[in-house]
Amino acid sequence: MRSSWSAFYQDQEALLQELYAGINLDIFLRDLIDILKVRSSNFILDLEHSEYSVSDFERQKLEEQFLKGTPLSTLLGFAEFYHNSYYVDQHVLIPRPETEYMVDLLVQEFKGKIQRVLDVGTGSGVILLSLLNSGVGKSGVGVDISPEALRVAGINAQRLRLKHRASMIKSDRLTKVEGIFDLIVSNPPYIKASSHKNLVHVSVDKHEPHQALYLPDDYYVLWFEDFFQEVRAHLNGTFMMEGHELELDDQALMLGRLGFKDIKVSPDLTGVKRYVKARFTQS
Numbered sequence: 001m002r003s004s005w006s007a008f009y010q011d012q013e014a015l016l017q018e019l020y021a022g023i024n025l026d027i028f029l030r031d032l033i034d035i036l037k038v039r040s041s042n043f044i045l046d047l048e049h050s051e052y053s054v055s056d057f058e059r060q061k062l063e064e065q066f067l068k069g070t071p072l073s074t075l076l077g078f079a080e081f082y083h084n085s086y087y088v089d090q091h092v093l094i095p096r097p098e099t100e101y102m103v104d105l106l107v108q109e110f111k112g113k114i115q116r117v118l119d120v121g122t123g124s125g126v127i128l129l130s131l132l133n134s135g136v137g138k139s140g141v142g143v144d145i146s147p148e149a150l151r152v153a154g155i156n157a158q159r160l161r162l163k164h165r166a167s168m169i170k171s172d173r174l175t176k177v178e179g180i181f182d183l184i185v186s187n188p189p190y191i192k193a194s195s196h197k198n199l200v201h202v203s204v205d206k207h208e209p210h211q212a213l214y215l216p217d218d219y220y221v222l223w224f225e226d227f228f229q230e231v232r233a234h235l236n237g238t239f240m241m242e243g244h245e246l247e248l249d250d251q252a253l254m255l256g257r258l259g260f261k262d263i264k265v266s267p268d269l270t271g272v273k274r275y276v277k278a279r280f281t282q283s
């Protein structure tokens with residue numbers, strides 16, 4: 001049975017714009033249809049009328065998820081990131097443009113120049129796999145505390161034919177990591193669970209894994225101090241991390257106290273402080 005998506009969008013447009021903060025529904029619909037074409041045997045594309053049809057059951061399921069604010073990428077099962085499409089599900093953070101920008105900065109600086117890369121909190125694997133795919137590092141390791149996230153990262157390594165160059169390891173920060181790396185990169189959880197929470201969009205809080213987003217307020221400083229010490233033990237080169245605009249200056253000072261050099265806090269493309277970068281050389 002045919003059912004019109006455009007009628008649904010017209011009815012729900014105000015709510016969807018609020019839930020999905022300024023989404024371009026036409027582009028989203030196009031992507032959704034591409035996925036459905038592949039996934040659903042009930043799907044019929046009526047090119048002549050530019051209308052899209054799915055079974056009532058399929059449509060109802062999608063509408064329900066839409067109206068709960070499920071991230072579009074989770075719904076679609078993929079996210080675009082740095083020239084590639086990555087499999088994502090509810091167990092991983094949906095990759096963000098500011099992370100993509102960090103990757104781009106690293107590609108510009110390190111393409112063809114380094115051997116080994118470590119990505120801490122790899123999630124879907126987007127940072128590590130994009131770097132390797134762009135010629136930053138001959139091999140790399142992605143670590144995550146979440147086995148479900150590592151499964152997603154493994155799928156993406158396979159899809160990008162990078163399995164032979166990327167190992168995925170379950171580890172609490174760097175505790176299970178061995179060896180020395182030329183580049184250590186991370187987009188760790190960096191939102192304070194209480195005091196920063198009011199800055200988080202309600203649908204992010206509701207639909208993305210809390211382990212990927214939050215750290216307890218009273219453990220925050222210690223978490224990063226331990227993290228930086230672990231990074232120091234495995235780094236002979238550059239460390240770059242995405243972080244919280246209200247915390248990065250203190251974290252830069254902490255890196256200095258721990259003996260890192262050439263420390264720099266820099267903004268993302270919206271002008272918000274977003275990254276700290278530093279160097280450490282093994283003696």
Ligand SMILES: C[S@@+](CC[C@H](N)C(=O)[O-])C[C@H]1O[C@@H](n2cnc3c(N)ncnc32)[C@H](O)[C@@H]1O
Nearest residue numbers: 093095121122123144145146172173187189212
């Ligand atoms: C902000 S997400 C980043 C995911 C991905 N790298 C990206 O940029 O889209 C943080 C990731 O760190 C992982 N994580 C949280 N605590 C961790 C820990 N103690 N050790 C290792 N990974 C951790 C989470 O499971 C999550 O996948």
